[in-house]
Amino acid sequence: MKKAYILPTGDEIQNGIVLDLDAPELMGQILRQYPQAEVTRLCPLKDVEDVIFQKITEVAEGAPDLIVLIGGSGGGHRFSPTLGKDFTHTALARYLDEYASHEIYGKNGHMWTKLVCGKKGSTTFINVPGPFVEAQAAIKAFLTAYEKQATPDEISLAMAEAVFALYPVGAAKEVK
Numbered sequence: 001m002k003k004a005y006i007l008p009t010g011d012e013i014q015n016g017i018v019l020d021l022d023a024p025e026l027m028g029q030i031l032r033q034y035p036q037a038e039v040t041r042l043c044p045l046k047d048v049e050d051v052i053f054q055k056i057t058e059v060a061e062g063a064p065d066l067i068v069l070i071g072g073s074g075g076g077h078r079f080s081p082t083l084g085k086d087f088t089h090t091a092l093a094r095y096l097d098e099y100a101s102h103e104i105y106g107k108n109g110h111m112w113t114k115l116v117c118g119k120k121g122s123t124t125f126i127n128v129p130g131p132f133v134e135a136q137a138a139i140k141a142f143l144t145a146y147e148k149q150a151t152p153d154e155i156s157l158a159m160a161e162a163v164f165a166l167y168p169v170g171a172a173k174e175v176k
Helices: 022-033 049-060 088-095 132-147 152-164
Strands: 003-008 038-041 066-070 098-106 112-120 123-128 172-175
Touching (some): 003 022, 049 066, 049 088, 066 132, 088 098, 088 123, 098 152, 112 152, 123 132, 132 152
Parallel strands (some): 003 038
Antiparallel strands (some): 098 172, 112 123
């Protein structure tokens, strides 16, 4: 891996209400495995599907090896209008021709999480959940699977299983 971009999403990150601890952690993990890589954190984006779609389209033009979107993997607003809006997975689904995804259903604050892995050209795209320990587990699982040249389906499943393993017994129902 030579070039990677980290793209935090979320109104709370962009507005400075929540400190972005995920991006430095993900950057560090990538650099530990690929010390020669150039890893760039981009400015956080609002949780707006078209904004996220435009940014990944723009960033992908440089043909990096990896683009990681942080946050926006849930779907709370699809269940209740009082919950946050999350669009990284839908923006990726719109952008990528082929991708794999796995979903986690649970009760721990994530009613539903969808983790995506796909490729377009030579670039691999993934999204990771926003909670720090979940982002940390997902990127670690990604890097292990990526190193083994796993398929997007295998990578997405490995990330979902790593996040699922963090949930207390009974808090998460299944990985699909």
